[in-house]
Amino acid sequence: MNRGAPVAAKFYARPTEEVARGLLGRILVSDIGGRRRQTAGRIVEVEAYLGPHDPACHAYNRRRTARTEPLYGPPGTAYVYFTYGMHWCLNAVTETLDFPAAVLIRALEPIGGADTMRRRRGTEPLCAGPARLCQAMGITGAVNGVSLQRGRLRIVEGPAPRKSEIVVGPRIGITQAADWPLRFYLKGSPWVSRQG
DNA sequence: ACGCAGATTTTCT
DNA sequence: GAAAATCTGCGTT
Structure with a gap:
């Protein structure tokens, strides 16, 4: 495992649940802002x-609009949406x-640039929650549709967790298919958006 | 520790 | 016009 190297495009070209599990432990890096x-x-x-x-996916029934367009792009693309x-x-x-x-991506353990994250966020926690981590890393619609393999926003190799460390549960904050067990997180991590 | 309402705007009905 | 893959601050237990 070539730590620091970008996760290959091939990694994303697999069943979504496998990719979700596989992303745990890998590193999100943002050079947004310099x-x-x-x-x-x-x-x-x-x-x-x-x-x-x-039913909880923005592209349910193959809905294809300006908003969902990046979802139809190549695997390894960033889809950044605006809500609430x-x-x-x-x-x-x-x-x-x-x-x-x-x-x-719902939560990160901060491993670099925590000072910058604090300045952007203004409060704790820094990266526990999908909107919090975007604010902490400077992620906005400006990077919607970019490749995650190179450039300002990328996912690189990191220490993979053991399978026994991965907890599965229902997704948070949705009303459709609310009981489907498609949320994955690291057992006991103090950095997740919530336990359970 | 927990629960609730308000913020704020895009997107689709 | 209503809902939304959320977060925060303020209230109460």
């Missing part, structure tokens, strides 16, 4: 959004070109 303001965090919590047949009038959330697009599925 390299001297680099921020980085280890992914500790994710959710899978399975595509056209997942003030929040950005980051996904990694999965599967194949034209299949609209993705993994929502």
